[in-house]
Amino acid sequence: MGHYAAVWDHRAAIEVTKDWNGIDQVVLRNPQGASVRVSLHGGQVTSWRNDRGEELLFTSSKAIFKPPKAMRGGIPICFPQFGNCGSLEQHGFARNRIWTIDDNPPPLPPNDSHGKSFVDLVLKPSEEDLKCWPHSFEFCLRVSLAADGHLVLISRVRNINGKPFSFSFAYHTYLSVSDISEVRIEGLETIDYLDNLRQRQRFTEQGDALTFESEVDQVYLSSPNVIAVLDHERKRTYVIRKEGLPDTVVWNPWERKSKMMVDFGDEEYKQMLCVDGAAIEKPITLKPGEEWTGRLELAVVPSSFCSEDLDPLRCP
Template identity: 40%
Template structure:
């Protein structure tokens, strides 16, 4: 069957020779296999019992990216720390499988909910087809007052060797270098490579196709983004890796985060308004 719901913790999607796994906790996609080849990185030390955000996969960032001075919420908000609900509209065929998950305030842990007391509905759509994975986040203000947010798809890509991977299509873009305490700079390279800790927010990236090359896993990956203007590139490198209990000391060699989002500026939503952003990952 295209969607296996027998596991109480996660969904398993299949479409032809491809598959994906999505946990209800955080609606976090933790696996995407194309012709049997895993393309998503999940730490061997990731905690999967719902007590902590999952280290790897595609964590969902909402209502804000990172930490914000005006909010007491933990880093990246609460969407990745809440248990989502499967919606009945999910459908499937032999060639394409679709599931939708929903998050409303009542599903958010009270300790987090009280820190952001706004009404909302999030709908996350995962569509799997041959060599393609599309993830779409729809955000609706169901409150009687305006509120604002930032959002991001924090995708961890599995790679063979971080020394050989590169990210194209960021040439000329300005970025915030979080390793350099928020200094601003401009990307002059045709291919962004990793040789030390990297944590950069590339703002207003005009190109809607970002190529990840040199994955060491055969074909490259193309990220098609829609309504997510910003791109974050992250690798923790040696010291940060050692400092994360849910991340192996040497695992930085085998992953790179290329994250599409709307994070440089807040989006304001009036009551009843909606916003949507998506990415399509293609192995080509």
């Protein structure tokens, strides 16, 4: 195994195929058998499986896999806005555009390249995009799968405009869970949030952990960089680490809203939870030539796992 890891080449672990719409998608694999699938439609991660082949991201059984709409599930990229305001389409246009593969990406740092397969995608604005959002930018997205199965997304947005511009951003991450009523989130206690179900009023999280018994649509502000999503029934925990993404969105549509969405099953809210690394309250502003980086790392560990990154006081 040691020799195999030593000669591991990220390119050998990449496969480019076409989906049923004829759009390229990239499949990354690691030596242990985990995999990630990312579509050039939206630069969207559509699948993340562990080394046992279990799917870790949620995708609706009613998802519409046809451009120009983003697919309901996986990890859509929300840029240059999150939500619905102004002349732009909801959550911005990046998730509805065709990205390209960068054939000459910058190398991974030596300490970051061991056993890691990755792909670099690029989005540049079209003439149509510039009409509705008149700012020249280059958006580079690196999706990588580590030897330990961790999924890492690194977004770099560069201003190649003649004047400053601002944007908001989110990795709209649909996690697959056994039963939403059996899930709790740790790491957001005492954090202020904006409640989108109550006219974006500001509240402070009171509970020891977030649990779910009704619709939730909240933006936690200046949230910790490590958050845990515990799934009791599956005895596993998603550990979310983020950099350059001060906010965290928590969303579940619950029963009434599920029935109103054409690309979402009536009962599917029970099997999903969105927990997004985001920059929403204070938009990112870039001067000409400046670049912003937002990094998200997703890991799955047994729920008995205890990390000082989360809260050492909770460890037995």
